[in-house]
Amino acid sequence: MGDMGDSEIMSSDLLxxxxxxxxxxxxxxxxxxxSALPSTTYTILEARGATGGTxxxxxxxxxxxxxxxxxxxxPWRPWAQEKYIADGDSIRKYIRDSAAMYGIDRKVQFHQKxxxxxxxxxxxxxxxxxxxxxxxxxxxxxxVILSTGYYDYDEPLSTTITGIExxxxxxxxxxxxxxxxxxxDKKIVVIGSGSTAVTLIPSLAEKASHVTMLQRSPTYLLARPSVDAFASFISKLFPSWIAHRVTRYKFLLQNYVFVKFCGRFPAAARRLIKKATIKELPKDVPHNPHFEPRYNPWEQRLCLCPDGxxxxxxxxGKAxxxxxxxxxxxxxxxxxxSGQILDADVIVTATGLKLKTAGGAxxxxxxxxxxxxxxxxxxGAMLQDTPNLAFVIGYTNASWTLGADATALLVCRLLKYLxxxxxxxxxPGLEHSETLHSVPAMNLSSTYIVKGMKELPRAADKKPWAPRETYFADLWEAKFGKITDGLHLHRVLV
Incomplete structure (x- = not known):
């Protein structure tokens, strides 16, 4: 990499x-x-051949x-479809249409790893x-803004399954x-109990002879209607832009209150989820051990299943x-x-993601x-001792995009300030990092996060080094917090 700093860079080549x-x-x-900095020159580098990422x-x-x-x-292009827990194709189209609508697609360079x-x-x-x-x-x-997500596209989380060969x-x-x-008409066994397995099972069951979810430990599952009655009702009363804003804040507050409730009253949250789950289960399937997790709600990510x-x-009887x-x-x-043998024509290893930062760069x-x-x-946005580099991390207990947007707003404000x-x-700099107590940047106990923790930056028990907590706090910080707190600013003639 020695030749990078030696060559003379034309100003027209510098973004x-x-x-x-x-x-x-x-x-x-x-x-x-x-939007915030219209004179700013930028490009997007995408390793793959299409927008959409995940x-x-x-x-x-x-x-x-x-x-x-x-x-x-x-937040700047409301989701317009009735189903609010959407399939991958719909979300992919939504991202591409949004990019095209604002000319962002013309700024993307594909196959640039x-x-x-x-x-x-x-x-x-x-x-x-x-x-x-x-x-x-x-x-x-x-x-540079690293919007590369947090897992490895090339390699899943490795797990040892004895005799798989x-x-x-x-x-x-x-x-x-x-x-x-x-x-x-195949007999399928899906190994795993996270969101991937929970998503796969009902879809596979439509065609397969039978699908079995084989889990070492259970996950909390919540059935939710795929169309929200409140959103449908309010959309008939108000113009779409008002209806969307009200619905968005309803979901923001609803999720915030539920996560806080689970953290403050875990036993009550367990009872509520258990009651809702038993209502959905076939009469011959016991709640315990299949749906009785060893951890409290939101210590790992909760899984939603649309329309149950x-x-x-x-x-x-298909699953x-x-x-x-x-x-x-x-x-x-x-x-x-137990001695039981699960017959299978297909084994699906839905055992988790391998964490990777900066897309491996x-x-x-x-x-x-x-x-x-x-x-x-x-x-929650920039790396210690690393100049002019934003690191996008979303939330584990809310929509990822909320955290990504808080980072984007903070970066725009910082760029304007500079x-x-x-x-x-x-x-971002620390005089005495040894005085900070390190805490996880992602506050979940999921296996893939625990195993990949060394790939993620560290967070601390003090601001401005604390991990992301809530969208409301991060949005306030991005818009009104002290922008220079914890930063060393430099003015160098080049």
Whole structure:
């Protein structure tokens, strides 16, 4: 990377901002930048061949959101469909239409995988090494926004399944679902109990002979109508822009209150969820052990099933749940610790995501690599000791987009402050990091998050290094908080 800082950069080649990733976070960041700072030059680098990020990548049957689209959708382009827990195709189209509507799609460069990013203190700029379809190129910017999500597209979370090599049927991971895979009349076992498994089961059950969800431990499941009665009612009374705003705030407050309730009164929350679940279950399926998690609600992410589709599949007899551990995989199925053998033609390993930051790119400052997992995160948005770099992290207990938007608004405000005061860089810095008590940046105990914690930046028990907590607090901070708190500002002539 030594040749990056040596070459003379023409001013016309230097962008104000480079956004990495054309998923929902990247498109949102682009909208906020071009709206708040219309003279700012920017581009979006996308490693794949289409916008949409997660929503373009995953193609397994039934793929959908487990957040409501009134808060998961862009605040600047309301979700207009009746179904607020939407399928992947609808969300992908919504993202692309939104980008096209505001000309953001013309700013996207496809098949541009960022390999590394190096900040030059002398030149006060980032240089990105990009793999452009096998060819090497360099791009330069004053500021970089990493909207790459938090998991690895190339590799799922590894898990050891004893004897899986013995299986004579098909083994699939949802992350790499084959196009047009025919599972009609097949016996399918889905290993896992998270949102991916809960999404897959009802969709697979429509064609398969039978689908079994094999879980080591249960997950909280909530059935919700896919069309919100309040939203439907209010849309008949008011113009669409008012109805959407009211509905959006209803969902924001509803989710906020429920998460707080679960945290404050976990036993009561367990009882409420248990009562609702028992109402949905077939009479011959006991709540315990299949739907009695060992943790409290929202210590791991809660799974939603629209119109109770998961329970409908169980009541139809096409789906079932087994709570047990695997002792061995045999030629035609899975042998369990109880002695039971689950017959299978197809095994689906819905065992989780592998965390990865910056899309795997190596981030450096003056050619010294930054170890993301050893750095604290400033206001949930920037990395300690790393100049002019935003790191988009959403929420674990609310819609991801809410956190991404709070970051985008904060970055726009910071960019304006730097420009107005003629600063060239802002560096989050700590004089005495040993005085901070480290806490997880993502406050869930899910296996994939616990295993991948070293990939994520650290958070602390003190502001401005505290983790994201609520959208309302982060939105206030982004709009009105002290922008210079914890920042070292530099004005360097280049």
């Amino acid at each position: 104000d901002v480079i956004i990495v990733g054309a998923g929902i976070s990247g498109i949102n960041a682009a909208y906020r930048i071009q 929503w373009d990548f995953f193609r397994y049957p039934g793929f959908r959101s487990d957040s409501d689209l009134y808060t998961f959708g862009f 960022v390999v590394s990013a190096n900040w030059s203190t002398d030149q006060q700029m980032w240089t990105l090494l990009v793999d452009a379809g096998g060819e090497k190129r360099y791009l330069h910017a004053r500021f 013995n299986f004579k049927g098909t083994v699939l991971h949802p992350q790499f679902w084959p196009e047009d895979f025919d599972y009609a 589709d998961f329970f409908q599949a169980m009541r139809s 079932s749940v087994v709570t047990d551990t695997i002792t061995n995989v045999v030629e035609n199925g899975i042998q369990l610790a 190596q981030v450096s400052v003056d050619n010294v690599p930054i170890k993301v997992g050893e750095k604290f995160i400033w206001k 420009k107005d005061n003629k600063y060239t860089s802002a560096i």
